[in-house]
Amino acid sequence: MTAPPILHTDRLILRAHAVADYPACQALWADRQVVRHIGGSPQDAQAVWFRLLRYAGMWSLLGYGMWVIEDRATGALLGEAGLLSAARGLPELDAVPEAGWVLGRQGWGQGIATEAMAAILRWADAHLDAPAIRCIIEPDHDASIRVAEKLGFVPLRDATLGAKPIRLFERHRALL
Template identity: 75%
Template structure:
């Protein structure tokens, strides 16, 4: 797979990133509340630009990647979700696609992450050969832990990443 397919749910359209998403991505990744459990520091303009370019490169190189989460009715940018390989130096992530999701505050508490990731996991089960998927979550991020558990992820190990506590979750292929 060399580009992100469009996935649709009842409320969402999951689509590839576009250059035009840069402003929305800057707002998302620049929000201290959004990133408090994802590295802890808002990202500057260049970091977000490189992130956007990285998203485009994952698909042709890996056959999977990230999607924009767009609200079907309004077209609003709600966040991002998908699969990645981030070479984080954690042995538990080596050779296994990593699931991830990040939403803006307007999407919190609405089941958007779960809905988006269910579609992505269904796609992954049909298109990837990996025996499982993994994700990492800050142990204090109770909302994301709840999403992960709803999606069938179970705790694998508690470890550290960048000197901060991190929990690795595993979800066997369905």
Template identity: 50%
Template sequence: MIPRLDTPRLVLRPHTAADFPALAALWADPEVTRHIGGRPFTAEESWSRLLRYAGLWPLLGFGYWAVEDRATGAYLGDVGFADFHRALDPPVEALPEIGWVLAPAAHGRGVASEAAGAALSWLRRDCFCIIAPANAGSLRVAAKLGFLPRGPARYGATPMLVLERPCAPGP
């Protein structure tokens, strides 16, 4: 079962097929994908992403949530964890990889930090993220969440930064 997470401004909930139009619009936005693959995604690629999000949970026990604005119900983006078996050089051992992507209307408002912070509180495990060196916004979010630089890496031909966050001891 995929847990629902509530924050003061957000609801992190399981994706549904009804999210597809908003998810496809998000991933088709060049501003959103500038640092994630460098090109807008097709509707077919976005549908595959939605299916992959649903498949992560039963296989891994973690996955991605839809991020919804609590006040308006608007779909703001995606946040969560995966193990994509990325061919990173150097490789990262088997840790969950956190990711976040939000609509431009949510940028600069602390939404990514709030959503990812809620996800990290739920996970309670060491994890890592990869971020394009030019993605200053995501690097700020990662630093705010306690991610520490692990070093540069390559994902295919693309230079990336790998950041790691040790799990804070729980109660």
């Protein structure tokens, strides 16, 4: 697979990133409030550009990756969600897709991350040969922990990534 399929939910369109998304992605990843639990540092223009290129590469090489979360009603880019392989050096993430999501402030508190990731996990259960999917969340990021729990993720263990504490979560493949 070289490009993500387009997924639809009641409120969202999940689609491939495009070059035209670069300004919106740049604004998303430059927002200190957005990244405070995702590495903690805003990303510069080059880092965001390389991020978009990595997204395309994951689809090309792995058959899974990240989607743009687009508001069906307005077309606005609300965030990103999907599956990744980030070579983080954590053995629990080796050879297992890692779920990830990020929303701009306009999408907070509306169930957008849960809705997007539920569609992605349904797609993964039907198309990937992965017995489990894992994710990492900072222990004090209550909103993302609630999303993970709603999606069926359970705590696996606490660890550190760099010097920051994280919690690993796991979700087993749903039987279709």
